[in-house]
Amino acid sequence: MTHAxxxxxxxxxxxxxxxxxxALGHDADNVANGTLRLGVVLCVMSGCVNYSRRFYDETxxxxxxxSPLVFPETVFNAPASHIAALLGxxxxxxxxxxxxxxxxxxxxxxADWLTAKRVDGCLVIGAEESDWLTADAFRLFxxxxxxxxxAGALYLKNAANGSPSIQLRAVTDSHLFCHNQSRVQAxxxxxxxxxxVSDNHLLCDGLQDLPRLDRAExxxxxxxxxxxxxxxxxxxxxxxxxxxxxCVVAIDAxxxxxxxxxxxxxxxxxxxxxxxxxxxxxx
Amino acid sequence: MxxxxxxxxxxxxxxxxxxxxxxxxxGIGWDTNAEGFRQGRVALGPVTIFDVSRQRVKIAGEIALxxxxxxxxxxxxxxxxxxxxxxxxxxxxxxxxxxxxxxPSHNLPVVLGTTSGGMSLGExxxxxxxxxxxxxxxxxxxxxxxxxxxxxLDLADAFGFSxxxxxxxxxxxxGANAIGHAWELLRRGHAGRVLxxxxxxxxxxxxxxxxxLQALSPTQCRPFDSRRDGLAIGExxxxxxxxxxxxxxxxxxxxxxxxxxYGAVTDGHHxxxxxxxxxxxxxxxxxxxxxxNVSPEQIDYVNAHGTGTxxxxxxxxxAISRWAGERAATLPVSSTKSSIGHLLGAAGxxxxxxxxxxxxxxxxxxxxxxQTPDPACTFPIVxxxxxxxxxxxxxxxxxxxxxxxxxILRRWS
Numbered sequence: 001m002t003h004a005x006x007x008x009x010x011x012x013x014x015x016x017x018x019x020x021x022x023a024l025g026h027d028a029d030n031v032a033n034g035t036l037r038l039g040v041v042l043c044v045m046s047g048c049v050n051y052s053r054r055f056y057d058e059t060x061x062x063x064x065x066x067s068p069l070v071f072p073e074t075v076f077n078a079p080a081s082h083i084a085a086l087l088g089x090x091x092x093x094x095x096x097x098x099x100x101x102x103x104x105x106x107x108x109x110x111a112d113w114l115t116a117k118r119v120d121g122c123l124v125i126g127a128e129e130s131d132w133l134t135a136d137a138f139r140l141f142x143x144x145x146x147x148x149x150x151a152g153a154l155y156l157k158n159a160a161n162g163s164p165s166i167q168l169r170a171v172t173d174s175h176l177f178c179h180n181q182s183r184v185q186a187x188x189x190x191x192x193x194x195x196x197v198s199d200n201h202l203l204c205d206g207l208q209d210l211p212r213l214d215r216a217e218x219x220x221x222x223x224x225x226x227x228x229x230x231x232x233x234x235x236x237x238x239x240x241x242x243x244x245x246x247c248v249v250a251i252d253a254x255x256x257x258x259x260x261x262x263x264x265x266x267x268x269x270x271x272x273x274x275x276x277x278x279x280x281x282x283x
Numbered sequence: 284m285x286x287x288x289x290x291x292x293x294x295x296x297x298x299x300x301x302x303x304x305x306x307x308x309x310g311i312g313w314d315t316n317a318e319g320f321r322q323g324r325v326a327l328g329p330v331t332i333f334d335v336s337r338q339r340v341k342i343a344g345e346i347a348l349x350x351x352x353x354x355x356x357x358x359x360x361x362x363x364x365x366x367x368x369x370x371x372x373x374x375x376x377x378x379x380x381x382x383x384x385x386x387p388s389h390n391l392p393v394v395l396g397t398t399s400g401g402m403s404l405g406e407x408x409x410x411x412x413x414x415x416x417x418x419x420x421x422x423x424x425x426x427x428x429x430x431x432x433x434x435x436l437d438l439a440d441a442f443g444f445s446x447x448x449x450x451x452x453x454x455x456x457x458g459a460n461a462i463g464h465a466w467e468l469l470r471r472g473h474a475g476r477v478l479x480x481x482x483x484x485x486x487x488x489x490x491x492x493x494x495x496l497q498a499l500s501p502t503q504c505r506p507f508d509s510r511r512d513g514l515a516i517g518e519x520x521x522x523x524x525x526x527x528x529x530x531x532x533x534x535x536x537x538x539x540x541x542x543x544x545y546g547a548v549t550d551g552h553h554x555x556x557x558x559x560x561x562x563x564x565x566x567x568x569x570x571x572x573x574x575x576n577v578s579p580e581q582i583d584y585v586n587a588h589g590t591g592t593x594x595x596x597x598x599x600x601x602a603i604s605r606w607a608g609e610r611a612a613t614l615p616v617s618s619t620k621s622s623i624g625h626l627l628g629a630a631g632x633x634x635x636x637x638x639x640x641x642x643x644x645x646x647x648x649x650x651x652x653x654q655t656p657d658p659a660c661t662f663p664i665v666x667x668x669x670x671x672x673x674x675x676x677x678x679x680x681x682x683x684x685x686x687x688x689x690x691i692l693r694r695w696s
Contacts, residue, residue, distance in 0.1 A: 005554070040549075045430075047452075052488070056409055059491040063337050071492035072555045072683055075398065076452035081684030085551035090563065093549040093686065094460065095452045097400070098432040105449060108285035115288055116471060136412055137426040140419060171286040174447035179356065179440045180389075193284065271432040271448065274285070 005085045008069055010050040012129035013079040015151035015241070016042060020083050020123050023153035027121055031087045038089040039119035041106040042080035042127065043096045045239040045269070048073055049131040079127060091119050099268030100126070100206075101174070103243035104276050108171040110156045120157070126244030127151035138237075142213055148236030152244025154251070159281065166254045169261075170194070170277040177272060187220035187265075190273040194263045201226045202262040204250040206242065208232040217267040227259070239269070247276065254280050285447065288471060295470035299531050299695065300539045302385070302524035304378030304480075305636045306371050307623040308344035308517055312378055317640045322668050323651030325622055327504070327515050332367070332403075333487040340499040343485055344517025344624030346371065353377040355441035364424050366401040367518075368484035369434045371629075375480060375520035376438055383524035384536055385476070387443035392474050393435055394449045394465040396457030396481035398628035398682075400431035403486045438478075446474075452628070454682030455588075456547075457481055458521070459631025459690055463545035465525050466690075475530040481632030482520035489627070490516055496555065498592055506589035506618035506650050507596050507664050509657045514590040517624025521632035540639045541693040543675070544575025550685030556594050561602025563687040564588075564679060568606045571689035577675055579607040582614065582691070584647055584671070585662075586634045586678040589618020590625050597659050599679065604661040617665040621652040631680035635690055638676040642694040647671045 001014065020040075021028065030036035052074040058066040072078060077095035084093050092113065096102050103126040110122035130149040138145050159165060172193035175186035195201075205221060207214045207230040221228075231245045232238070238245060243266045250262035257280070264276045305312065308326035309319030319326065327342050335341045352362060352373055365373070372395075385391075408425040411418065427433050431450045439445055451460045458481025465479035493499050493516055500513030531538055548570060550563030557564065572578065587599055604611045619637050626633050637648055647669040656664050673694060680688045 052405075053409065055492065056406060056488045059488055060410070063491045063494065064339070066491050066495045068495040068497070071495055074488075074492065075454050075683045077454050077682070077684040077686060078554065081549070081551075081554055081686075084549045084685065088551065090549050090551065090566065092547045093453075094464075095684075097397075097450045097452045098448065099430075102432075102450075105285060105447070108288075109449075111286045112288050112471065112473075116467075133409065133412070137408070137422075140423045140426060168286065170284055173284060176436065176439065176445045176448070178436055178445045179443065181445065270427065270430065271436065 003086050005082045008073065009082060010048060010073055010129060012048055012127050013082050016079040016125050016127040017083055017086060019151035019153035020125050023123060023155040028087060031089050037091045037120045038087060039091050039110060039113050039122035040080050040083055040093040041096060041110050041122060041124045043103045043106045043240045044076060044127060045099055046128050046134045047076045048078055049134055050129050053131055053133050099271035100240050100243040101266045101268040101272050101274040103240055104171050104266055104274040107154060107168065107276060111168055114156060114158050122156045123153055124156065125151060125153040126240040128239045128241045142210055144210055146236040148238045150238055150241045152241055152248045154247055165281050166251050167279050167281045169279050172275045175273045183216035183267065184219050186273040187216040187267045190275045191220040194275045194277050197224060197226045198261060200260040202250060202253050202259040203228045203265065204246045204262055205230050205265045206232055206246060206267060208237055217265060221265065250278055254278060289473060292472050297528040297541060298466050298469045298525055299528050299541045300523050300639060301526055301531050301536050302379035302383030303539055303636045303639055304375035304522045305633060306346060306374045307519040307633060308346050309623055311374055317644060320619055320622060320637050320640060320648040321646050323622060323649035325652060327624055332485060338491065338494050340494055340501055343515060345485055346518055356443050357441050364428055365437060366404045366428055368401050368482055369437050371484055371520040372434060372438055372482040373441055375522040379522040379524050380442055385524055389445050391444045391446040392468060392477045393439065393446060394461045394477060394479045395435055396451045396461035396628045396632065397431050398452060398454055398457055398483055399486055399489055401429040401434060402488060403484060404429040406487055453686035454684050455627050455630055456680040456682040456686035456688040457628035459680035459688035460547060462523060462632060462635055462690060463547060463688055466542050466545050469525060469527055476526035479525055480520065480522035481629040483518060483626055483628040485516065485518040500591055503652050504591040504621055504624065505652045505654060506591040506621055507657050507660050508653050509655045511591045511593060511596060514592055514620065515624035517626045519623065519626045519629045519633055521629060521636045538695045540642050540695050542690060543693045544571040544691035546570030546689040548687045550687055555683050557598040557681060559598055561598035563685060564599055564602035564681060565606050567687040567689040571691050575691040577691065579610040582675050582677050583673040584641055584676045585614060585616040586638050586676065587616050587618045588679040588681045589620055591620060596657065600657060600659040607662065611662045614662045615647050615665050616662045617648055617650045619648050621650045631688060634678045638678050638692045642673050642676055642692060645671060645673055
């Protein structure tokens with residue numbers, strides 16, 4: 001965190017960098033020495049809201065004194081740029097915006113780049129930072145919601161023979177909340193695309209004990225008889241970061257051999273429902 | 284399924300453009316814009332939609348929006364809530380949609396680029412939250428419509444289709460990355476057609492941001508001029524309907540052009556400054572040309588990123604010179620930002636449409652504000668309306684954070 005590019009960054013970059021470095025592990029050296037082409041997919045919903053609010057506040061007070069040091073950090077792809085600079089990768093780097101389901105789209109995108117041999121490895125990061133502005137906005141819709149911030153990251157590579165790892169088996173289609181499909185319908189269609197419950201199968205969902213917000217997901221998974229984990233009940237609504245946490249929790253459970261398979265269900269705030277399915281490589 | 288991807292095709296299909304819509308300060312629609320770009324007309328003027336009295340610079344490429352939007356499936360109530368950026372997006376999309384003759388379906392992917400979505404609504408939300416924190420009237424609608432995914436859903440609902448939505452926010456390369464990503468989706472067999480493009484509206488915060496960096500020209504935006512002193516901000520949108528050649532041929536539809544190459548590279552030099560020798564720009568052009576299987580000798584026109592800032596243009600000039608080699612001496616280059624300003628997330632998409640226009644109508648769009656070319660430019664800069672024989676055109680887009688993207692287009696004959 002002492003890299004020159006990180007000196008003026010806001011929390012979202014610091015969270016994203018911390019998660020990225022943990023996920024990447026020793027492969028950071030291979031990126032630095034140029035032997036591994038690393039792609040980066042950063043997913044955000046609120047994004048760099050701290051500095052955006054601060055810069056706009058300065059603009060309203062007096063545009064002549066609004067800080068040129070702050071403005072560049074308001075740009076959505078600033079955290080992804082810092083990560084690339086820190087790691088020394090020049091490969092393809094996208095920042096995706098959308099509701100929290102976008103994190104699963106990011107995973108599918110990374111897998112696609114790997115399949116097409118566009119990159120040798122790919123980081124997918126979901127990150128958010130807290131701000132009163134975001135909290136104020138969410139309070140208009142859900143008075144009991146507890147927002148949180150942070151980041152989660154997955155590091156995807158093509159499977160090497162003999163290396164025990166967790167395999168991404170599927171990311172469902174995007175099921176939009178649109179003119180001809182309600183949230184409940186979208187969630188049910190997402191669920192229908194994921195494998196049926198099996199022995200030692202974990203569901204990692206996005207429930208947070210807010211009945212109105214949880215309704216679509218609750219209905220979609222009403223008959224689920226397997227084990228269920230709901231990280232947001234503990235960590236709060238971290239938006240894109242929370243979708244990343246759901247995946248990290250699911251993968252951690254697989255790594256610890258508690259389960260053979262794990263499904264992740266993300267029913268977004270206002271865009272779509274998407275699910276993902278991970279398995280132990282042996283299964 | 285988004286993953287696993289369909290089986291990789293042994294030979295990627297050709298991807299063609301069957302519809303293009305464009306909205307810039309030059310006007311609304313292909314014909315008005317084509318004539319403006321062909322002549323190099325400058326459409327920059329005083330900013331009227333927010334207060335610039337205390338800004339260093341007071342002009343931009345502001346669009347005169349029509350009172351009414353095209354007829355769509357959106358209700359009057361929903362139409363009334365749309366912000367400026369969404370209106371630009373819908374206007375451009377309507378033109379592209381009509382031209383393509385597409386019908387709605389439930390599996391039409393959309394890939395869009397934007398840097399700020401509905402920023403003006405975010406600004407309005409913030410001002411009200413500060414000034415009258417206990418008054419929530421219209422705030423909920425602002426929160427919803429501010430978000431880019433909502434704007435894309437508005438687009439889908441307006442035309443009655445659905446499908447996966449991908450929104451790329453790679454700063455000023457967003458539009459080019461979006462088209463490049465859409466192109467790759469088609470080449471990998473994910474879809475037979477994709478709606479793509481970029482959009483961004485003027486907003487006070489972004490305008491003030493570039494002004495605070497002293498990146499805006501206090502005189503006139505003159506890309507590649509030896510005395511250039513900054514860029515002009517603009518607003519706009521461009522939307523393309525992309526489909527595989529086989530898909531287009533089955534429909535027996537007119538084809539506007541072909542996209543043949545895409546390169547995307549990251550420049551880690553600095554958050555807001557390119558590598559002085561344009562290393563990433565060079566790599567991006569090289570990657571796109573490799574995919575397109577063309578050499579610099581085959582490229583007939585380069586639509587440069589050419590913002591008009593001292594650092595961007597010198598780095599890009601170095602990159603083009605290095606990439607083109609001996610071809611540089613005769614390779615026509617221009618920046619159309621002299622006419623409409625820098626459209627940020629829309630820039631790459633609009634400049635792709637400019638290349639389509641040039642290829643279809645066989646002319647070179649000039650950088651009409653150029654006075655004295657920078658000696659670093661080893662290539663000829665188009666300064667006057669010029670007829671030319673064009674087969675391939677290349678367009679560059681670079682953004683904050685080191686996002687570099689290049690697209691190569693081919694004339695359809």
